[in-house]
Amino acid sequence: MIEQVATYFTEHGGSWLQMLMEHLAISGIALLAAAALAIPLGVLCSSRAWTERAATGVASVLRVVPSLAVLILCVPYLGVGTLPAVVALTVLAIPPILINTAVAFRGVPASALEAGRAMGMSPLQLFCTVRAPLALPVAFAGVRTAASEVVASASLAAYIGAGGLGVLIYTGIGAMRFDLLWIGGLSVAGLSLVVNRALAAIDARMRRWQTVGAPAH
Template sequence: MRAIIEYFSTHGAEYLQMVGEHLGVSALTLVIAAVIAVPLGVLCARSPLIDRISVGIATVLRIIPSLAILIFLVPILGTGVLPAVVALCILAVPPILINTALAFSTLPAEVLEAAVGMGMSPARVFFKVKVPLAFPAAFAGIRTAAVEVIASATLASYIGAGGLGEIIFTGMGLMRTDLLCIGGASVAILSLAVGQLLSVVDRRMRRYERA
């Protein structure tokens, strides 16, 4: 315990910088993955062919370890933030894509028919009816991806992208339990905190259900 207190007293600024790097890489990854996966998920709900191809590829990508992807990308993209973000995007896209496709493909037909019967245009049906109904399941995919990305972003430091992984890898190299505890606990707390924050966002966005 004393070693942990000493670490924070002497490396506090460095620790905060690593937390910022970790969150920065994770946030950038999540934004890019959402921009790719959400529109593709909507297309999957409209086209069975695109759904089979996209979801099939996403399912395969989910079983590939992030470290293996990093090792493959380093000779192509070098080291730093870029290969880390690409590898983490490959991890984040599948849950967002699969949940979004499922959310938009399982909308209640009677509700959509009622909206059309009321004279709503296709654009209004999409934004006023489909999006609110699909939001819970689609956002669950984003929340899952966020937690997975933050947990896996420790590997980013392995290729020079910074983050809390530096503490973990340093602890492994020096056989220092205090550094391993600090790094592991920090990543776990960040994952739980972000997951809880997104749960709050989800509840606030769905206040209409309790109205």
């Protein structure tokens, strides 16, 4: 098996790198689209308790819908290729980002907001200097969760001809090539781990900046 894997990378290393880039591109576009939709919606929903509960309830329902089901539903309307894959992955990524953002902004201490208002801050200043910095760690945790899920699920993109590392997995299944299954599976798992650790490092850096920048009491 090890010899077969080594032979594959020797002969098809360029193809593997191309599939890796496709996988990253599809995942990255979907994650950015989900963040662009879910973060503002989460902030809006956090203004009232009932809107937060409604948003998190809907998002929780969406989380149980398999991404493959969304992908299949998109095909009749969007065709095959990258677009339906990105749409399906975006739907997958929205719930954790939306839930964490709504909870994060809803959980900003009222005392911090009152202190900002007492200092004469405008609503925009209050948002930028108090609400957003305090909510950022919890909200960003949703982005980390979504990123891991999207990278892992992006393998399904190969099912409709969108490319990515899933091509190795589906080819391995069809041809009974266990070396391709191992390469594809481990590549996706490794990529998911790398992305998660990279985002964890960014999260840790932001938390250090938040601690350093916090006013002394």
